[in-house]
Amino acid sequence: MELYELTVHELHEKLVSGETTAREVLDAYYRRIEAVEDRVHAYISLMKETAYAQAEEADRSIREGRIGPLTGVPIALKDICCTRGFPTTCASRILENFRPPYDATVVARLRAAGAVFTGKTNMDEFAMGSSTETSYFGVTRNPWDLERIPGGSSGGSAAAVAADECAAAIGSDTGGSIRQPAALCGVVGMKPTYGRVSRFGLVAFASSLDQIGPFTKDVRDCAILMNVIAGHDPRESTSVPVEIPDYRAFLDRSVEGWKIGIPREYFMEGIDPEVRAAVEGAARALEGSGAKLIEVSLPHTKYCVAVYYIIAPAEASSNLARYDGVRYGFRAEDPRDLLEMYKKTRSAGFGAEVKRRIIIGTYVLSSGYYEAYYKKASQVRALIREDFDRVFALCDVILTPTTPTAAFRLGEKLDDPIQMYLSDIFTISANLAGIPGISVPCGFTGEGLPVGVQFLAPHFEEGRLIQIGSALSTLMPREVRRPRL
Amino acid sequence: MEYEPVIGLEVHAQLLTSSKIFCACSTAFGAPPNTNTCPVCLGMPGVLPVLNRKVVEFAVKMALATNCRINTYNRFARKNYFYPDLPKGYQISQYALPLAEDGHLIVETAAGKKRIGITRIHMEEDAGKLIHDEHNPYSYVDLNRTGVPLIEIVSEPDIHSAEEAAAYLRALHEILVYLGICDGNMEEGSFRCDANVSLRPKGQEAFGTRTELKNMNSFRNVQRALEYEIKRQEYILEGGGEIVQETRLWDDSQGVTNPMRGKEEAHDYRYFPDPDLVTVHIDETWIEEIRKTLPELPMARRERLQKEYGLPAYDAGVLTSSRALADYYEEAARLCGAPKIAANWVMGDLLKLLNEEGKTFDACPVGAASLARMIRLIEDGTISGKIAKELLQEMYAAGKEPEEIIAERGLVQITDEGALKAVIEEILAANPAQVAQYRAGKEKVFGFFVGQAMKATGGKANPRLLNDLLKRMLAP
Structure with missing residues (x-):
């Protein structure tokens, strides 16, 4: 087995035991990247220089017996996480060459845990998209089928993990941007509770929905990464000061006696039959191990996409106002006056999807429309949250498909925003309600495309997601299939 | 319209x-x-x-x-x-x-x-x-x-x-x-x-x-x-x-x-x-915690100053125009026990001195306690009001206490009848023509004698005593 095929916990074991070194590991990853990256294009930029410095430091600290939970482990960062002194583009021309003078809190925590950063991964521009096709720096391809999209917006991170171009990766999830690409690329992806992982230094898309989370090769790695990145941050007002458990304690525990809610609204027509079969297979496997499946109802589910596409663009239209060409990033040449500077800079700096959402967001906040759109959407959002509160009184977790279909073809939905938006139909609700969710691989379609099952839990109960995800992995023998690259 | x-x-x-x-x-x-x-x-x-x-x-x-x-x-x-x-x-x-x-x-x-x-x-x-x-x-x-x-x-x-x-x-x-x-x-x-x-x-x-x-x-x-x-x-x-x-x-x-x-x-x-x-x-x-830290507000303070110290509305207004000024005034008034006189000194001479330098009461070189002592010295007759005006200027410029300057410069008012009588006798003897004019009914000449006496005492003669003595000694 190649070093780059190992999980975080396997790699860490070999590093600590001295079987290999951080430098060797990093060499293996960069060789792997060199071999596959021109086909996958998971990265926007590689951080080779600083990565080798970090690897050297990791080897030194291992020799000195100072071992962090991620010492020497190569991790990729979605290019939405600010990295001190290193370009952070959000896959947008408007931030091309922007170098933040600060680390995102998550980046700082990973650094402190000994991680080695391989590079910044590709994404939909400003995380707006479900296919990683709206990136200014070109598309990322699904390692399982290079003619297909990896999902999005964190498609680069998902593809990098699936293609063994890093041991684990960080992504962000505003409406499914971690869980959906994790499902489509056959890896584990978690969106924690809103407020659990600091958003400081995460370039904002929709502030009330954004949340950072990990992409990993297995659930154990997910627990390890969550242990590092979760926790209160005084630099974020919406960060919640709630005690963080050791997520590893939830691994390898049975879910016997658990009640698993199966929301009928998530199993309606429109789901690909193969996806449905794989997800139902996962449910039955859990049932077989002693969990109880109960049908539940989340009646406001049908409004999720509509509510999301009002709230997210509204917040985005305001969050993206700062990209005006005045202080940093791209500025159009030779404007005649201030207004022209704004217009030229933002016209040339943003791509079509970002502009579409800025326009929608500006519209729904406009005087005369605010009540009908933004305010109404906020009220419905509260109802969606109440749906979950009611259901979680009846069950421990909820099980749904992560996506309605497996990975679609490049370009298939790019010109049809509604179809594209519907690919997040099962993931959006968790962001609106602020609850945690995880996508775990649960099989393949006949064409060999991965399928993911999503589990949702009440606020701050990520532990339950780790527990059931881990239980499912032991029930479904570890998938030996790897993408052929 | x-x-x-x-x-x-x-x-x-x-x-x-x-x-x-x-x-x-x-x-x-x-x-x-x-x-x-x-x-x-x-x-x-x-x-x-x-x-x-x-x-x-x-x-x-x-x-x-x-x-x-x-x-x-x-x-x-x-x-x-x-x-x-x-x-x-x-x-x-x-x-x-x-x-x-x-x-x-x-x-x-x-x-x-x-x-x-x-x-x-x-x-x-x-x-x-x-x-x-x-x-x-x-x-x-x-x-x-x-x-x-x-x-x-x-x-x-x-x-x-x-x-x-x-x-x-x-x-x-x-x-x-x-x-x-x-x-x-x-x-x-x-x-x-x-x-x-x-x-x-x-x-x-x-x-x-x-x-x-x-x-x-x-x-x-x-x-x-x-x-x-x-x-x-x-x-x-x-x-x-x-x-x-x-x-x-x-x-x-x-x-x-x-x-x-x-x-x-x-x-x-x-x-x-x-x-x-x-x-x-x-x-x-x-x-409630914040409410406890609130100071008395200007309007309430103005009303209280009028009532408590018997000040006219105008004075209360000037004295409460800043918190530092009002605090200063109240301390001086309390220490000297003569609130109206204190008001005159604070609003008059002292404010003028500060204004000349563009200073405010936060940075007043004369402490409220020093001003109060100076006022008491006037009240008990140790110094005259006229001397006090000069004294305050010196206190302001040198940052000294009033007693210190009085001692240095011998500014204590002459209230000793005998000493003052001797001075007057000398003046009457040196100016027989004016004495005659006064006694002939030309009362205006009285001011001349006051001036001479003040000159001779360096302004330290107690004015009331001087008036009494002069009247008595000039009487035919």
């Missing part, structure tokens, strides 16, 4: 916290451009605001001082618009749920006391400043001021003359400074005022079309701008014209208001709750 002006004022006051409202940067005025900045107030990608608790505390003080109802739950909202001095493209302000509402202020006008309603007080961040280069077509942005905390105080349209507006502004200003939450410096922009003005025929309920006045950076300018604008609107209405709803800038040098050009279009600020900030919760306990 007779018109009644209707005026509402919006005041922006910078709060005197040492750090900004949403980051730890300094609020100091006058630093080199863009040095009091950080990624948060520069609006860099991914940064987040964290509310400075002190700002809430200061704002609550003002809300309490203006009799407002404080909203237990209030929240920040984003006011969206593009301008280079606004790094995020939105200003964090408050909209639907402000800090406080429904207050009022009693102000004193020539026509007596008047109650002016306060619609709301809310917290917000200040924007930066643009610096325009006169010699080339560039503008520069200084973001030091970005994120300096402000409160906006919005009045009801209860004001009906320029004079009332000025009185209201002075009262607000005085309270802010008394509370120690704003330095009140209008030139540096710590206290700014915009006005909404309209006219309506006297007796009519409905408001006329209003204009908004900006760029008035002193009380005098606010009053002048309003007077001008009222006349301008009156002239248009009298001529059968219509008022255009617009923003107008006060031009101080021309003494006129002109429509603002360029920037002003009908803005839609697209306010919505800021998702980066949680609801601000101000419970009763916190409000």
